[in-house]
Every structure is written in structure tokens, then in C-alpha cells.
Amino acid sequence: MPEAANGGAPEAEKQPWLALVGLGEDGVAGLGPQAREALERAGTVLGGDRHLAMIPTVPDQERISWPSPLTEALPWIEARRGQPVCVLASGDPFWFGIGATLSRRIAPEEIAAHPAPSAFSLAAARMGWPLQETCCLSVHGRDLERVIPWVQPGARLLLLSWDGTTPASIARLLEDRGFGDSTLTVLARMGGPGEDRMEARAADWRVAEVEALNTVAVTCRAAPGTRGIARTAGRPDEDFAHDGSITKREVRAVTLAHLAPGRGELLWDIGAGSGAVGVEWMLADPSNRAVAVEARPERAERIRANARDLGVPELECVEGRAPEALAGLLAPDAVFIGGGLSSPGLVERCREALPPGGRLVANSVTLEGDAALAAAHERFGGQLVRLEVSRAEPLGGFSGWAPLRPVTVWSLVVA
Structure with missing residues (x-):
């Protein structure tokens, strides 16, 4: 008989023993009969002081207030597996509530949830x-x-x-x-x-x-001329504080297209400069994460400021040079190399870190970088793309084309 993934009872023997009861401001009066029964028969009830004060006294019932941090209570709950336990929560426990935390430790079949209307x-x-x-x-x-x-x-x-x-x-x-x-x-x-x-x-x-x-x-109502943050990649360069070390918006849009952010994925943004690629990766989906690796402390500070200003303050910034600075990082789903291509072993280290289906994208604006990407393409395969972009700028009383540096983009999807 297969064992449970969390080391508990075999799958066929699992029974709900943990009741998750959502309370509203009307307290017990707002509970349905099943939630009331679960609360009354529980040997142990855990909850905040406010919630515990809402429920009637039950003889010999153990009452435990949430500790700080709340996660310290998880071993207490697991130690009572198989006994009737009730956890009190606000409204719907599975909408920014304790439900998600508990279900990561306890199988759903062992939980009987009784949500109340959420806020x-x-x-x-x-x-x-x-x-x-x-x-x-x-x-x-x-x-x-x-x-x-x-x-x-x-x-x-x-x-x-x-x-x-x-x-x-x-x-x-x-x-x-x-x-x-x-x-x-x-x-x-x-x-x-x-x-x-x-x-x-x-x-x-x-x-x-x-x-x-x-x-x-x-x-939300905006002042005339005010817009929110664009929903697609390739946001204006001026949205980011930078010292010139930034993947330009036209190239950034192509880069993000190759990185193909999904949901709940982690990016390594190596040689991050302004952090623009990592920021846009996280803006693609609120569950995405990014680690920006940057050797220069002043740039690392700009990356953190850009992340805050553009609404992704959880972006992690690691100061150091790759590949050494990659030690100990969680395995990525995608990697962008915006700088440091000449570092020995960097491309190989990034390729090895990726799972099947992982994406590796590297950009170059130098002959030495182009040589490194040509060698990587020959060894690992993938695609090579050459981007040449010009922007119209004033030229005397007219306008003319001002070319940006050509950029070589190498992209690889790991088989």
C-alpha cells in the first residue's frame, strides 16, 4: 500500500482529522452545522486571541493561541495527527490565509475546510x-x-x-x-x-x-497623461534608473520572448546591470521570482531601487561575479546572461543548472562576446539572432537614424 508523501498514514487510510474553520465578525453564529460540530468535538483548538474569544467554552478542550512566528505551531499540529484538531481562521482560509501553509505540510484528504465569506x-x-x-x-x-x-x-x-x-x-x-x-x-x-x-x-x-x-x-483614476506600468515586456528605458548598463527596450522585448516566462518560475539574471530583465520577468506573472547577480555594488543598489519602484520588491539581488556567485542559489527555470560571457565556465554552469525545458538566453555587444556565443551555439545548439535597431533623433532641422549597438542573441531550450 503506498505511503503518504508527507510520511503519514497510507493513502487509503487517510481521514480528515484537521478541521479548518473560517470565522466572520459574527463569530459562531455565522457557522454552519458541520463547522459547529467540528469545533465542538475538537480536542485541540488553535487560533488568534480574537478568534478564541469568539467561541464558547468546551470542557477539557485544549486552546492554543498562535505563537510568533506562526510557523512554530506547525509541528504542534502535526504532532496531533489522527486526533480531532480545529484551526480557526479569518473568513476563507485559502485566500491569503493559513490554509495554503497547512496544505503544504498536511495532505488535503486529512483536512476538512469550512470557509466563511472572505473579506x-x-x-x-x-x-x-x-x-x-x-x-x-x-x-x-x-x-x-x-x-x-x-x-x-x-x-x-x-x-x-x-x-x-x-x-x-x-x-x-x-x-x-x-x-x-x-x-x-x-x-x-x-x-x-x-x-x-x-x-x-x-x-x-x-x-x-x-x-x-x-x-x-x-x-483607480489617473491624472491626465498618467499611465500605469505597461503589461508587456519592453517597457521604456527611462522607467529604470541606470548608468547606461541596460538591455534596451527593443532588445529586452526580444530577450523576454526567448526567456518565455511562465508561472511560478525562477530566473537567474546574470550581469544584471539595471535589473530590467529580472524586473520584467517578475512583472510577467506575480508568482514569478528572479535573482539578479551583479558584481558592482552601486548597480546592485539601483537594481533594488528599480525593483521597489516597479512593484516587484521581492526580487533578490546577489552581489558578486558569476559563476562563483551562483553557488547556493535555487535551481532556475530560465537564465539570462547579460554580462560576464568571458568568465570561464559561465555558460556551462548555467546550462547544467537548467532542467529539461529550461531556457538559456545570452546577449552580446562585443566581438569577444560574439565569439563566446558562437562557441556555445556550436557546442549546445540553439538559435543565434542578430538584432540591429536604429532610433530616429534630431539631425539639424530634420530627423535621422541613430543606430544602437548591434546585439547578438543566443537562445537555447534544454532538451
Whole structure:
């Protein structure tokens, strides 16, 4: 009989022992009969102090408040496998909640989930917004800059706040980016007797702190001439701080096309310069990750600043020279070599790190780099492309073509 992947009971013997119960502001009164039964028969109940205070006392029932960090409680839960355990959560535990964390350690067949309406569902109902057409994000324990790519003219956002100061921070961010005319609606304690609502333009927001448990609804409105971050690769060079070491937008668009970002994938951006390729890789999908490897400290600082300004603050920057700086990094799904082609063994190291289906792209603007790419093409195969781009610039009273440096692009999909 096959054993469970997590080392627990055989697949055929698994039974739900962990109840995951979502609570709303109405507490136990809002629970269905199955959720009530799971709560009452649990030998151990874990939850935040606020949630534990909502439920009635059950004789001999063990009550445990979440520790800090919360992950310290996971071994306690696993140690009670096979016994009735109940974990309390806010609303829907599988929407920016504890559910995803638990399901990474405990098989879904061992969990009986009883979700309540999420804050997103409640907020959409209050605003009259179709939830499927609304961007739902959490800034609870996450960088506020993650909101930036979604701030677009006409967009509707629902944001789970970190605390009572979050709405004011969102208002400042919107105003700084030319979206001060956006409307912020702060919804607090939805579904309970103390439900509250506050609304104002971002530019007019003057409340430093509101109720800690709140969700912010944003109707994005841009000032004339203001646009959000483009949704496709090849964003303007001036969007990135750089010292000239940047993959130009026309070449960057081709480079990203060859890298073919998917979902939940990791990129190594080697010789990152401004970090533009890594930033655009992460902007392609919010679940993507990138590691920028850059030898110069001043450029590494620019990379971090660009990542924050363009809404991907989780981009990791490693200072050092490849291939030595690659030691210890998680295996990538794709690699871009924008600099350092002359480093012995770099191409081979990157090729070896990639799984079947992984993509390797390298660009060169020098004769020495071209020679390295020709050798790599001869050894590993792939495609060689020569890009020559010219931009129109003023020439006296007219305009003329100013050529950029020709770029050689080598791309390989690992078999």
C-alpha cells in the first residue's frame, strides 16, 4: 500500500482529522452545522486571541493561541495527527490565509475546510463590484509596493490591510504615482455589529490611522497623461534608473520572448546591470521570482531601487561575479546572461543548472562576446539572432537614424 508523501498514514487510510474553520465578525453564529460540530468535538483548538474569544467554552478542550512566528505551531499540529484538531481562521482560509501553509505540510484528504465569506467577497458585495473583474491583493505582512503593477486607469482593487495605517500609506502611494484622484473606501469589521465605512479621494486622505481590521477598495483614476506600468515586456528605458548598463527596450522585448516566462518560475539574471530583465520577468506573472547577480555594488543598489519602484520588491539581488556567485542559489527555470560571457565556465554552469525545458538566453555587444556565443551555439545548439535597431533623433532641422549597438542573441531550450 503506498505511503503518504508527507510520511503519514497510507493513502487509503487517510481521514480528515484537521478541521479548518473560517470565522466572520459574527463569530459562531455565522457557522454552519458541520463547522459547529467540528469545533465542538475538537480536542485541540488553535487560533488568534480574537478568534478564541469568539467561541464558547468546551470542557477539557485544549486552546492554543498562535505563537510568533506562526510557523512554530506547525509541528504542534502535526504532532496531533489522527486526533480531532480545529484551526480557526479569518473568513476563507485559502485566500491569503493559513490554509495554503497547512496544505503544504498536511495532505488535503486529512483536512476538512469550512470557509466563511472572505473579506474580498464581503467588500465586493458592499461596493457592488463583480469579484471576477476586481484585482484582489494582500499587503498584510507584504511590501506595499506589490500594489504598483496593478494601479492602472480604471482598475478596481481590493486590498487586505496590514494595520490601521495602511489606508494612509496607500493614499500616499497613489498620489505619488499620479493617481491622487482615485477613491479609497475603507471597510472595517464587515459582517459584524461594528461594521464601518470611510471614503475619500487619495489626495484628500487625512486620517493617519483607522480600525486595524480593514479592507481597502480602490477605484483607480489617473491624472491626465498618467499611465500605469505597461503589461508587456519592453517597457521604456527611462522607467529604470541606470548608468547606461541596460538591455534596451527593443532588445529586452526580444530577450523576454526567448526567456518565455511562465508561472511560478525562477530566473537567474546574470550581469544584471539595471535589473530590467529580472524586473520584467517578475512583472510577467506575480508568482514569478528572479535573482539578479551583479558584481558592482552601486548597480546592485539601483537594481533594488528599480525593483521597489516597479512593484516587484521581492526580487533578490546577489552581489558578486558569476559563476562563483551562483553557488547556493535555487535551481532556475530560465537564465539570462547579460554580462560576464568571458568568465570561464559561465555558460556551462548555467546550462547544467537548467532542467529539461529550461531556457538559456545570452546577449552580446562585443566581438569577444560574439565569439563566446558562437562557441556555445556550436557546442549546445540553439538559435543565434542578430538584432540591429536604429532610433530616429534630431539631425539639424530634420530627423535621422541613430543606430544602437548591434546585439547578438543566443537562445537555447534544454532538451
